[in-house]
Structures are given as C-alpha cells and as structure tokens.
Amino acid sequence: MPFLTSAEAMLLTDKVDLQRFWSGSPGTYSRPKDRGPVPGVPVGSLFSKRKALHEARVHRPLQAGICGTARDGAESIVVSGGYTDDEDFGDWMIYTGQGGRDPEAGVQIRDQELTLGNAALVTSYVFGLSVRVIRGSAGDPNYSPTTGFRYDGLFEVEYFWSEAGRDGFRVWRYQLRRIPESDASFDLSFPPVQVIPAGPAHPDGNQAPDRRTTVTQRVVRSTPVAEWVKNAHSYKCQVCRELLTTPRGPYAEAAHIQPLGKPHSGPDTVDNILCLCANHHVLFDAGALWVTHDLMVVNHHGQKLGPLHTQDKHHVDLERLSYHRAKIAKRA
Numbered sequence: 001m002p003f004l005t006s007a008e009a010m011l012l013t014d015k016v017d018l019q020r021f022w023s024g025s026p027g028t029y030s031r032p033k034d035r036g037p038v039p040g041v042p043v044g045s046l047f048s049k050r051k052a053l054h055e056a057r058v059h060r061p062l063q064a065g066i067c068g069t070a071r072d073g074a075e076s077i078v079v080s081g082g083y084t085d086d087e088d089f090g091d092w093m094i095y096t097g098q099g100g101r102d103p104e105a106g107v108q109i110r111d112q113e114l115t116l117g118n119a120a121l122v123t124s125y126v127f128g129l130s131v132r133v134i135r136g137s138a139g140d141p142n143y144s145p146t147t148g149f150r151y152d153g154l155f156e157v158e159y160f161w162s163e164a165g166r167d168g169f170r171v172w173r174y175q176l177r178r179i180p181e182s183d184a185s186f187d188l189s190f191p192p193v194q195v196i197p198a199g200p201a202h203p204d205g206n207q208a209p210d211r212r213t214t215v216t217q218r219v220v221r222s223t224p225v226a227e228w229v230k231n232a233h234s235y236k237c238q239v240c241r242e243l244l245t246t247p248r249g250p251y252a253e254a255a256h257i258q259p260l261g262k263p264h265s266g267p268d269t270v271d272n273i274l275c276l277c278a279n280h281h282v283l284f285d286a287g288a289l290w291v292t293h294d295l296m297v298v299n300h301h302g303q304k305l306g307p308l309h310t311q312d313k314h315h316v317d318l319e320r321l322s323y324h325r326a327k328i329a330k331r332a
C-alpha cells in the first residue's frame, strides 16, 4: 500500500469525481452559507447529542462524521474516536477519512475511497477552506468533552495522504490545524494555499533506499523525507529563493546531493537533499552548479552566484556536497 503525499494523491483525481470541480479557479465558487463560524455559536459551545448539533447547523448530518461535498469542500467534521487511527494533539490532529469500516465490528474491512466526505476534505485542502471541528466525548480524553459534543472552532487541512491503517486497509488521513483567528468573524473562504509548516524534528529517511531494477534503474524515494526538506524551506529554492506557486499549492523539487542511484548510492536522508526549483535542480544534477565547502553556489563558469540559502533546522552534510563537487561537477 503506497504512502501518497498530497501532491501524489492529486494525481489520482482523474480516477475520481473531483477533477471537474478542481479544474475551475477557486474564485468561481461562492462561499456556501454553511461554511465557517455559525452565528451565535461561540467556540466551546456544548451540545448534548448529534441531533442538537444538527438543529444548530453546526454539523448537519445525523450520522456521517464529515459534512460536505467534493464541490464545496467540508463544512464540518465530528471527531469522536470512531477510528482507531485518529490522533488528537489539541490544536492539531490527524483525522481519518470515512468508509471501509464494518459498523458492527468497528474495524476496517476494505480500502477507503477518495469520494464523499474524504473528497470534500481534499477540496478544503486545495482551496484552503476552513472546517468546523466538533469533538465528541468518545474521543481522546485529553481534548474531548466529558459528555456530548463541543464545537472547537475552525481548522484548516494542512496536508493529506493515504496509508495502511491499523487494520491493514487503505485509509485517508488529514492533518488539520486550528486557525487561531477562528473566534473572530474572519473570511476564510478562499485564502491562498498555505505552505505546510515543518516541525522541528525531521524524518529519519533511509540510509539504503530500495533500488528496483526495471529497464532503467529507478529509485523508490522516501517521500516524507523530500516533503520535510521542502517544507523546511517553505518550498523556496535554496539557490535563487524562487517560490513557484500553482493552483494546487507551492512546487519545489527535492534534489539529492549525492545521487541515490548506482554507482553513487547516496542516502535518502534530509542532510543529502536540497530544496531547489526545477531549473536549479536540473543544473545541479548536471554538475553545472555546485556548492563550495563554505556553502557558496558556483556555476560552471566558476562564477559565484551567492550563498546557498539555509535553514537552521535543515543540516546539509558537507561530505555529500564534497562528493557532488568531485563526482558530479568534476571539480576538486
């Protein structure tokens, strides 16, 4: 079961019903009246049961955990411990999509699809739409009300992906973070797509990435590592500082310094990766650019282009840069 990042999951959209909704620009949709804060319902409001949430229009469906459509995005979700894969951290959470579950046994019995509420949350991600979050008493006891349901404000979908859930079937996972301004009457309908903030800890990566021989040797990349590096630099190129934006969010490439493929066999770890724009990635891989031991970027004419832009949390291995100079750029 492949791990899919948001970007890779977007490539699945031609298989589901979403493409036509996403092909228009965000501005073509008006703000549905049911999105955002509900007038007269402050953050922290308590509700005895689902019916009360329904009547207050805080979460309209009586059973579904996600309210929304692929076209309009998700209005609201209820986090109530129904899925063993949910993880609650208070101001942010990993929320598991809907479907594939045996209602009696409470376990996954088949893969979740990127349809219905799951697709709605993807639309929320794509267009940066806020989602009302309601916690139920069956959720994580650290953050959930002791009885009934509580409206906990507006969250945004920062990231989504698929993975194998605890029961072995594919689940869709959404990282949601509380929008601090969500108490105010703040128009969150169509803000620009947010760059995902990178946490202080980086993923371990893989010292010996799997190399599968097909016709050409293709390296199976550890995508969370690449994503972490891109996030650490807010998707800005470390050479030119360019930020490429697309309707689906920022775009950058993870450039391995010591290449992964044979004979180089570099590691797929964050200290062997630079965040580059597409142009500088090509030049770097071609040896037309290299980085000196004191982190100066030099082109193949020997001209200094300026310092490599760095981030404290992203350590670059100088040995890998030395390898790149010697073996790829053929410089001493």
Ligand SMILES: [Zn+2]
Residues within 6 Å of the ligand: 237, 238, 239, 240, 241, 242, 276, 277, 278, 279, 280
């Ligand atoms: Zn660049």
